[in-house]
Amino acid sequence: MTQENRRQIIIISGILFLITSAVNLEMPLFKKYSENENFGVSMVGFAFASYIGGLIPTALFFGGLSDKIGKKKVLQIALVFSSISILIMTAYPNLYALFFARIFVGVSVALSIATGSSFLSELFVINKETNSSNLVALSTTLGFGGGALMTSIYLIYYTSLVPLTYWIILIASILWLFISFLLAETKFDKSKKTIRLPLFPKGSFKYNVSIALFWAVTGIVISIIPSQLAKFNLGNWSGLSLFLINGTGALFLPIAKKLTAKKSMIISYILLPIGFAMLTFGSIYGQILLILVGCSIVGAISYGFGYFGSLSGISTLNPVQQSRVVSGYLLFAYLGFGIPSIIIGLSSEIYGIENSLITYFLITSVIILFLLTNITKLKTTANRVDG
Numbered sequence: 001m002t003q004e005n006r007r008q009i010i011i012i013s014g015i016l017f018l019i020t021s022a023v024n025l026e027m028p029l030f031k032k033y034s035e036n037e038n039f040g041v042s043m044v045g046f047a048f049a050s051y052i053g054g055l056i057p058t059a060l061f062f063g064g065l066s067d068k069i070g071k072k073k074v075l076q077i078a079l080v081f082s083s084i085s086i087l088i089m090t091a092y093p094n095l096y097a098l099f100f101a102r103i104f105v106g107v108s109v110a111l112s113i114a115t116g117s118s119f120l121s122e123l124f125v126i127n128k129e130t131n132s133s134n135l136v137a138l139s140t141t142l143g144f145g146g147g148a149l150m151t152s153i154y155l156i157y158y159t160s161l162v163p164l165t166y167w168i169i170l171i172a173s174i175l176w177l178f179i180s181f182l183l184a185e186t187k188f189d190k191s192k193k194t195i196r197l198p199l200f201p202k203g204s205f206k207y208n209v210s211i212a213l214f215w216a217v218t219g220i221v222i223s224i225i226p227s228q229l230a231k232f233n234l235g236n237w238s239g240l241s242l243f244l245i246n247g248t249g250a251l252f253l254p255i256a257k258k259l260t261a262k263k264s265m266i267i268s269y270i271l272l273p274i275g276f277a278m279l280t281f282g283s284i285y286g287q288i289l290l291i292l293v294g295c296s297i298v299g300a301i302s303y304g305f306g307y308f309g310s311l312s313g314i315s316t317l318n319p320v321q322q323s324r325v326v327s328g329y330l331l332f333a334y335l336g337f338g339i340p341s342i343i344i345g346l347s348s349e350i351y352g353i354e355n356s357l358i359t360y361f362l363i364t365s366v367i368i369l370f371l372l373t374n375i376t377k378l379k380t381t382a383n384r385v386d387g
Contacts, residue, residue: 059334061195210265248299
């Protein structure tokens with residue numbers, strides 16, 4: 001690998017890290033912003049889910065943008081959007097601004113992850129897909145969890161609606177935008193279409209529902225659990241909770257890739273209810289150890305065994321239209337990531353967070369039990385995912 005390639009790999013990895021850091025940077029302050037406007041948990045859920053309001057339309061209608069204008073330009077546009085999201089919260093640290101900020105960062109993530117992964121695979125000399133996916137996983141794991149963790153640590157020592165971490169990531173993003181001009185532009189074709197509509201082949205439903213369930217629990221951790229932690233004066237642990245979800249996912253990726261789809265899914269169906277139960281009852285009774293262990297288990301499933309197991313299985317259903325099939329799979333994943341948080345938030349206003357969490361846990365367990373009993377229908381030939 002040439003020195004130039006290494007430099008470009010570092011630049012792209014930095015872009016992905018900064019963009020994903022912006023996603024959950026404000027997470028430890030969700031509840032505070034809501035309380036300042038006299039809103040409850042339901043509005044926190046809506047604000048959190050506005051992220052997918054920017055992400056899904058962008059992924060559907062601009063999924064092919066890098067083929068049309070080049071990967072370098074798309075990554076730069078994505079970095080601008082994430083910078084704007086932080087700037088909004090820095091200037092207007094309130095719940096209303098949070099809605100718009102998360103829409104902007106949702107657009108940024110939709111533009112950057114697939115483009116960055118594809119860009120990196122072109123720069124590696126050997127094991128292109130494996131090396132690029134591993135580096136993307138590392139960069140985004142540190143970003144998604146690290147942004148919230150940094151803010152949580154800062155808030156332990158200083159009380160602020162605009163933590164210093166906002167300014168750090170904002171300034172770093174602007175500086176990195178100038179550095180990104182050192183990237184070489186990739187080949188592109190202006191005649192290419194930007195729209196990539198999803199495809200749902202026969203047999204995809206079980207994989208799509210599975211990833212929606214897995215990611216729903218992570219969405220609940222981000223949007224709902226911080227409010228529960230605050231009740232027990234444990235709000236400063238919310239950043240670490242999110243970091244563990246992403247961190248354990250990356251930790252178990254190498255193991256997950258060595259298993260068949262069937263084995264990965266069985267592990268996921270068994271462990272997810274255990275992790276979710278620990279999260280639920282830990283948050284109800286203020287037991288931080290249960291919450292942290294639960295987050296680690298959920299992370300191992302949502303971004304480890306469950307993610308690669310379901311992706312491995314669905315990728316074999318229609319190899320010719322694989323990108324569209326995966327697009328449909330990710331559509332379910334992000335809907336699962338956002339919608340349950342809204343539902344639980346609304347339910348919490350009527351029945352309380354505790355009752356809502358227990359009810360959703362029971363519903364999830366029933367669906368998981370159904371999927372587990374039908375797992376023998378999974379093809380054991382769907383072995384591994386290289387990317």
